[in-house]
Amino acid sequence: MHRSIRNVLGLAAASAVIAVGLPALATSASAATATKTASASSYDFDDDWGYYYSKYFNGSRAKARGTVYEDEDGDFHVEGRLYDKSSPGWLCGYVQVRFENEDGDDSTYWAKKCGSSGSRYFHFSSDDVDNISVRVCYWDNHHAAKKYCGRWNYVYESDGDE
Structure with missing residues (x-):
């Protein structure tokens, strides 16, 4: 009991x-x-983006990743790192950043990273921005042209409610 x-x-x-x-x-x-x-x-839209990739070349791809943010003055910034691993010497990793305004005008900036060791930092900014997109390619040093580009990826899009 x-x-x-x-x-x-x-x-x-x-x-x-x-x-x-x-x-x-x-x-x-x-x-x-x-x-x-x-x-x-x-935070309004401080945002990390990536990894975004180029298309494959012999089993290797360039890649990039970073951040997009707006500062106190209303300027938009895109910064990040570009990596190029295991590509032949005549190909370099290549990143493009495109800023577009509401009128459809755009400005495109780029950075290039050659060689497989480490990465390259990049930072671009612009004002009067409605959309920002990023894509990663390879740069062909022999023909001075971009190749094997991945798709454009939007890293910022305005609401359109302004």
């Missing part, structure tokens, strides 16, 4: 702990979610 009383008391104590503990856990979980949501929405 003592054993069943102990079991009942133990079960009652466990139920009380669960009943008291669950609301506290739910409160802390919702507070953590609210904090995460508030911190994520404090």
Whole structure:
């Protein structure tokens, strides 16, 4: 008989702990979610992008990744790193960044990385921007032309609600 009383008391104590503990856990979980949501929405659109890739050449591809953001003056910045691994010496990794405004005018900037060691940092900026896109290619040093380009990827698009 003592054993069943102990079991009942133990079960009652466990139920009380669960009943008291669950609301506290739910409160802390919702507070953590609210904090995460508030911190994520404090940025307008600071955004990481990539990896984006060129097309394959003999099993190798150039790649790039980076960030896009708007500064206090309203200028848009795209920065990142370009990698070129395992390509022949006459091919270089090549990244293009295109800034477009609402009139359809665009400006395209590029960076090139030759050789398989390390990466190259790039940073471009522009004002009056509605869309920003990035693509990765190879640069053919023999013909001074881009080759094996991947697709254009939008890294920023305006709402159009301005």
